[in-house]
Amino acid sequence: MAEAVISKEEIMAVFPTVQKTMADALGCDVDDIQLDVSLIEGLDAESIDFLDMVFRLERAFKIKVPRGKIIEDVRGDMPVTEFEENGILTEKGLARLREYLSEIDASRFKTPMRVDHIARLYTPETFCKLVIRAQRESQAAG
Amino acid sequence: MTFKSGLAGKVAIVTGGSRGIGRSIVETLAGEGVNVTFFYKGNEAAAAEVVAAVMAAGGQATAMQVDVSDAAACAAAVGSIGNRCERIDILINNAGIVRDNLMAAMEDDEISSVLNTNVFGVFNVARPVIPYMMSQRAGRIVNLSSVAGIKAGRGQANYAASKGAVDALTRAMAVELAPRKILVNAVAPGVIETEMSQQVRDLAADEVKGNILLKRYGAAQDIANAVVFLVSDMAGYITGQILYVDGGFKMG
Numbered sequence: 126m127a128e129a130v131i132s133k134e135e136i137m138a139v140f141p142t143v144q145k146t147m148a149d150a151l152g153c154d155v156d157d158i159q160l161d162v163s164l165i166e167g168l169d170a171e172s173i174d175f176l177d178m179v180f181r182l183e184r185a186f187k188i189k190v191p192r193g194k195i196i197e198d199v200r201g202d203m204p205v206t207e208f209e210e211n212g213i214l215t216e217k218g219l220a221r222l223r224e225y226l227s228e229i230d231a232s233r234f235k236t237p238m239r240v241d242h243i244a245r246l247y248t249p250e251t252f253c254k255l256v257i258r259a260q261r262e263s264q265a266a267g
Numbered sequence: 268m269t270f271k272s273g274l275a276g277k278v279a280i281v282t283g284g285s286r287g288i289g290r291s292i293v294e295t296l297a298g299e300g301v302n303v304t305f306f307y308k309g310n311e312a313a314a315a316e317v318v319a320a321v322m323a324a325g326g327q328a329t330a331m332q333v334d335v336s337d338a339a340a341c342a343a344a345v346g347s348i349g350n351r352c353e354r355i356d357i358l359i360n361n362a363g364i365v366r367d368n369l370m371a372a373m374e375d376d377e378i379s380s381v382l383n384t385n386v387f388g389v390f391n392v393a394r395p396v397i398p399y400m401m402s403q404r405a406g407r408i409v410n411l412s413s414v415a416g417i418k419a420g421r422g423q424a425n426y427a428a429s430k431g432a433v434d435a436l437t438r439a440m441a442v443e444l445a446p447r448k449i450l451v452n453a454v455a456p457g458v459i460e461t462e463m464s465q466q467v468r469d470l471a472a473d474e475v476k477g478n479i480l481l482k483r484y485g486a487a488q489d490i491a492n493a494v495v496f497l498v499s500d501m502a503g504y505i506t507g508q509i510l511y512v513d514g515g516f517k518m519g
Contacts, residue, residue, distance in 0.1 A: 149402075150402070152404075171446075173401065173443070173446060173447060176398065176401065177398065177401045177402055177447075180398035180401070180402060181402060
């Protein structure tokens with residue numbers, strides 16, 4: 126079943142909290158956290174920073190975000206062997222990624238795309254959508 | 268210069284805090300004004316005794332029954348402490364067991380239970396604690412190792428392996444967590460007068476004492492003193508170290 130679209134209004138509703146949370150995690154100014162800035166390439170975020178960001182978001186929004194959630198959701202019901210080969214996304218896998226990370230400019234999806242380089246695409250808007258999806262899942266589970 | 272621990276008001280978790288070295292660590296931290304929650308596996312009466320002793324001395328202590336080899340139970344316990352105290356400043360991974368036997372005669376359970384408690388227990392508690400310390404950009408972790416990690420006696424292969432692993436884990440944690448100002452060290456006790464070492468001391472008293480430069484067994488308080496030093500303001504430039512508190516063991 127196709128995912129319900131996430132509206133701009135929904136994103137802007139959570140962005141202020143996401144913005145402050147990310148600024149605290151990265152130790153930067155709130156104004157540095159713009160919706161479309163690349164967290165790794167623009168703000169020098171490291172893996173330990175992502176861990177801290179997700180932990181803080183979980184507490185701020187009272188959600189649970191399992192490790193690897195974004196990539197797991199990108200792949201969805203596609204078998205792993207169709208999604209990637211030797212750590213490189215297949216054409217089908219890349220198409221799924223572009224569809225899921227619709228907030229990312231098309232020019233940033235380079236080929237070949239390594240699975241372990243996907244995180245370089247992430248922006249604060251990616252995490253706003255992560256929060257909204259987690260909230261929807263929590264509501265659906267009752 | 269007077270010793271200033273800077274520990275008043277901090278929040279600590281101590282695993283294996285109901286007896287021996289763990290109890291001494293709990294009482295010493297609480298005496299410095301730390302709000303201590305300690306885990307115990309099964310001895311509820313001993314745990315209650317520790318809480319009563321701490322409260323009688325004007326300190327704060329909470330006992331929680333948690334098996335450190337159970338990852339889910341550890342995560343739940345740490346989560347409840349985090350929700351109650353809103354921060355975690357200090358973690359002392361003290362819980363440990365011995366199941367001595369000659370290696371060729373060891374049962375599977377004697378190997379796995381020691382590794383599950385002594386090594387996996389550190390992972391299971393530290394993993395959910397670390398995010399709190401990362402967010403705080405401050406934290407102190409002390410893992411309890413042992414001289415056995417480098418100078419094992421006969422019949423201790425499983426215990427020695429577990430403490431060697433704790434030493435390596437301590438150094439790896441120090442490297443990984445330094446960017447967030449989390450200091451990780453280990454204290455390696457020698458032969459300490461507790462229940463855990465009773466059998467060794469009974470069987471080989473003269474031989475063991477003969478190997479100690481200071482010619483006495485250590486007291487649980489000797490270890491607690493070292494642990495409290497490492498989590499205090501006085502140890503702010505120490506990380507990734509193994510501090511041997513052993514009276515000069517097997518040095519002669």
